Amino acid sequence: VQLQASGGGSEQAGASLRLSCAASGVTFSSFYHMSWFRQAPGKEREFVAAISWSSGMTYYADSVKGRFTISRDGAKNTAYLQMNSLKPEDTAVYYCAAQRYSIDLRRSSAYAFWGQGTQVTVSS
Numbered sequence: 001v002q003l004q005a006s007g008g009g010s011e012q013a014g015a016s017l018r019l020s021c022a023a024s025g026v027t028f029s030s031f032y033h034m035s036w037f038r039q040a041p042g043k044e045r046e047f048v049a050a051i052s053w054s055s056g057m058t059y060y061a062d063s064v065k066g067r068f069t070i071s072r073d074g075a076k077n078t079a080y081l082q083m084n085s086l087k088p089e090d091t092a093v094y095y096c097a098a099q100r101y102s103i104d105l106r107r108s109s110a111y112a113f114w115g116q117g118t119q120v121t122v123s124s
Helices: none
Strands: 002-006 009-012 017-024 033-039 046-052 058-060 068-073 078-083 092-099 118-123
Touching: 002 092, 017 033, 017 092, 017 118, 033 068, 046 068, 046 078, 058 068, 078 092
Parallel strands: 009 118
Antiparallel strands: 002 017, 017 078, 033 046, 033 092, 046 058, 068 078, 092 118
16 A cells, blocks of 8 residues: 655645545545644644545644645545645645545544655745
8 A cells, every 4th residue: 555645845834735645555435534643843643634535624723724635536536635725834745645444533543554754845
């Protein structure tokens, strides 16, 4: 099982970026939740957003609610994180993760499958 995150970059505040997380070796439909976490320098990894692969129900951290949108494309076996109105405090390495069971989706230790990180840098 491999999760491949991509789409990071450097933008100015107010810009948009779209991150992608592609799965190989498994279909996302075999997972319960697919999520995004982020980790800024010197800080703990924090929950950003999650989506239930079967129902499409979404969950967001308060800090990104209304600005970020998580979605999935079953045909492409890919999940996305559309990030609008970026702020400098969104600067972090973003990781996608997947869990087979619905267990405390906001806790990083509840995820067994992780992609490599993709850097997002937002300047003011």
